[in-house]
Amino acid sequence: MKLQFLTPLYAHPGPIASAYLDTSRDRDDPDRAVESRWRKLRRSLLAHDAEQATVEAIADAVGTDREVAGPHGQAVFAAHGKLVLAETLPEPPARDTALYGMLPDTLSLALQHAPDIPYTVVILHRVHVPERTAGRPAGHGGPDEELEIDSESGRWPTSRVAPGARSHRRIPVDGWPEAVERLVGELVTEMDAAGTEMVVVAGDPWAVNSLMRAAPSRLHGAFVKLKDGQHRRREPGRALLEEELAILLDGRLSERDRHQVDTFLAQRARHPEYVEGCAAGVAALQRGQAQTLILSRPVRLHRHLWVGAAPVHLALTGEELSAFGLHYYWEEPAPGAALIRAAAGTQAELICVPDEELPIEDGVAVVLRYTGS
Incomplete structure (x- = not known):
């Protein structure tokens, strides 16, 4: 895993304040819980002679990840009265910590980025469009159906709480043979550019199978087809198919x-x-x-x-x-x-x-x- 994401932390000399805290939203009154955790860290930083302006810079960033649902944490760094870096962590820290010293406390942040595996998720679902059936005989098929296509790329595990851009589109089912060629072309371009190692596909078996068949043979080994094609609602700020990705990628090296x-x-x-x-x-x-x-x-x-x-x-x-x-x-x-x-x-x-x-x-x-x- 490359470490360029840490570059901002080393651009200026210390001292620097580093804070890690649990900012999970899966509890009653999460804002109050985060504020209580931060008060303890604030006292610790000030007790170790951190500048008031630097502590306030961290305070302004703490809890700004409230749009992310579920359990997670935050790593925040500030120096000389200015915020240097704030990141949402895919896992809450084992314990809240705050340090003030010449070096930023980057170990926990780096560990939560590893193994940094690039992947893409594609979900294909067939949906009925009742308004398109008006005036057609009962039982008429094909044109009254569309394929809903959701795709999202990311780097595991940080994408759990910082997913990449998501694409959403719908096309008539009878237009899928042409659309699948375009989708495959987009996937190939993205995979070559990002070094994508895995493409996880789920949903309608016919559409999934035709997508995998249309891909060039050199990419066949990158596809993982999920048996469970149920379309579940994604929590705000979380990755598509997060639970399935955890089973596939946790403990794996790039x-x-x-x-x-x-x-x-x-x-x-x-x-x-x-x-x-x-x-x-x-x-x-x-x-x-x-x-x-x-x-x-x-x-x-x-x-x-x-x-x-x-x-x-x-x-x-x-x-x-x-x-x-x-x-x-x-x-x-x-x-x-x-x-x-x-x-x-x-x-x-x-x-x-x-x-x-x-x-x-x-x-x-x-x-x-x-x-x-």
Whole structure:
């Protein structure tokens, strides 16, 4: 997963305030619950010497995701009295947190973006149009029916609460043979541009099957046909077929991530000391040699790291940074924030893998851009 979405957070020097809180709407009086949660975080930020203007910038953003139904959360960042970034989270945070420090607390936000799988949903439903049957003999078929076509693309799992543009159209059933060619052309263009890995189709069996047959053979493996074609109402601000997508995509890696994990396994077999463990990860990021940072889920980072002003100013001890000639550095209490900043700042990607699927020392590993042998 690429980390460019974090770029705004590193565009200005700290200190920066980071807040994560549950802003779910599936409860009685959700606005009051969100306000109560925010008051506790506000007190924490002010107690840690956050600027009043910076705290107010976060306050103005908290709860602005109220149009999103169901359980979710919010991550909000502000610095020097201005809002830097506010994102709706697909899952409420495990606990509300607020930090004020030199680095933004980006680990939880990055984890909620992973695995960042691009997909498209297409729902096809046959609907009757009574007004078109006026004056026709009883039992007349075909022209009194239309196909309702809903499509939506996104990147899982953030699309659960930030779905992409949705297309909605209706066409006569007898015009479907021509329309399906246009729809396939649109899908191919979108898939090639976005790197779409999965097209989930549901609804009328005849229309679904003809859509899949019309697609070029190179895309056949990307289609997933759902047996349940019932048309359910989408909750406001939520993705189409969210429940079905969760079954298909939760715990899955993107194709690129799977290839990179294979590369890591090959590198570990040859030189484990260079690619596995916190020390190896820090050394690779420090040199800008990491193509990808791999973290275990659940993340377990127990040691503090030392950092300086630049992303590559990362070390296990302050003495190491001093030996590099740095005069300004500090012990960073949030090691995840230090690792994510180093990865984003050196254009490394991020992969999160369940610990039971890929046990790694310290829960940290890297894929190297190049090796010495």
